Amino acid sequence: MSYNTYSSLQKSLHWIIAILIIGLWCAGFSFDYLPKTSFKPYLVNTHKTLGVIVFFLVLIRILARIKHPIKPFQLPKAIQLMGKLTHIVLYALIVMMPLSGWIMSSAVHKMPSWFPLFIPGIPYSKPLAQTMRSLHGYLGYTLAFFVTIHICATFFHVWRKEPILDRMLFRS
Numbered sequence: 336m337s338y339n340t341y342s343s344l345q346k347s348l349h350w351i352i353a354i355l356i357i358g359l360w361c362a363g364f365s366f367d368y369l370p371k372t373s374f375k376p377y378l379v380n381t382h383k384t385l386g387v388i389v390f391f392l393v394l395i396r397i398l399a400r401i402k403h404p405i406k407p408f409q410l411p412k413a414i415q416l417m418g419k420l421t422h423i424v425l426y427a428l429i430v431m432m433p434l435s436g437w438i439m440s441s442a443v444h445k446m447p448s449w450f451p452l453f454i455p456g457i458p459y460s461k462p463l464a465q466t467m468r469s470l471h472g473y474l475g476y477t478l479a480f481f482v483t484i485h486i487c488a489t490f491f492h493v494w495r496k497e498p499i500l501d502r503m504l505f506r507s
């Protein structure tokens with residue numbers, strides 16, 4: 336059976352994860368421009384902690400999505416397909432983004448002391464951390480691109496008076 340609208344859990348996770356990701360993204364790209372005061376390592380460590388939390392929230396969200404499938408909104412098939420593909424890419428990005436950061440930090444044993452959750456089995460390796468650092472950066476740009484498309488598409492549907500946004504709001 337599939338449903339016409341998202342469950343409250345799915346809606347809550349969508350908005351919590353969206354806010355966290357936008358915050359993490361802004362913090363991530365600010366690192367290079369911050370002066371070397373004690374605030375910088377605090378921000379980097381908070382970024383890592385919240386990033387790992389996002390990873391687990393996304394896993395819960397994917398499970399919730401499997402248990403609560405959503406009917407595609409009645410739109411031309413090509414638009415439905417584009418929406419579906421964008422959502423799949425977004426899911427892949429929001430899994431890979433925290434995972435690459437987590438592997439990068441685990442590989443050089445640089446998880447914050449208050450949240451020392453190294454990924455088990457990752458060997459100490461600077462080259463691995465370097466590769467993950469580049470990947471994390473590229474994924475950051477790709478995520479920004481797809482989130483922009485996603486937000487523009489949402490407002491395009493609002494403009495066409497198609498109640499897509501309502502499916503993700505708490506009033507439906």
Ligand code: HEM
Nearest residue numbers: 356359360363364383386387389432433436437440472475
């Ligand atoms: C959805 C979650 C995350 C998002 C959206 C995100 C986003 C970003 C972005 C946009 C950057 C800047 C990249 C650049 O300058 O090229 C960054 C840097 C960084 N992120 Fe994340 N991040 C996430 C999760 C994590 C996690 C879980 C960790 C580690 C546990 C982490 C560790 C880092 C570190 C160490 C840097 C600095 C890398 C450098 O030295 O250039 N991130 N992040």
Ligand code: HEM
Nearest residue numbers: 353356357400405422425426429482486489499500502503
């Ligand atoms: C980092 C930011 C965001 C990410 C990663 C994200 C990700 C996603 C994903 C993966 C879905 C598919 C849900 C599913 O079918 O399981 C979705 C749905 C949706 N998102 Fe976002 N989203 C973000 C921000 C936003 C924003 C800012 C808006 C509003 C302007 C928005 C509006 C929607 C709507 C309306 C849907 C439901 C589409 C439908 O019913 O077919 N999202 N989002």
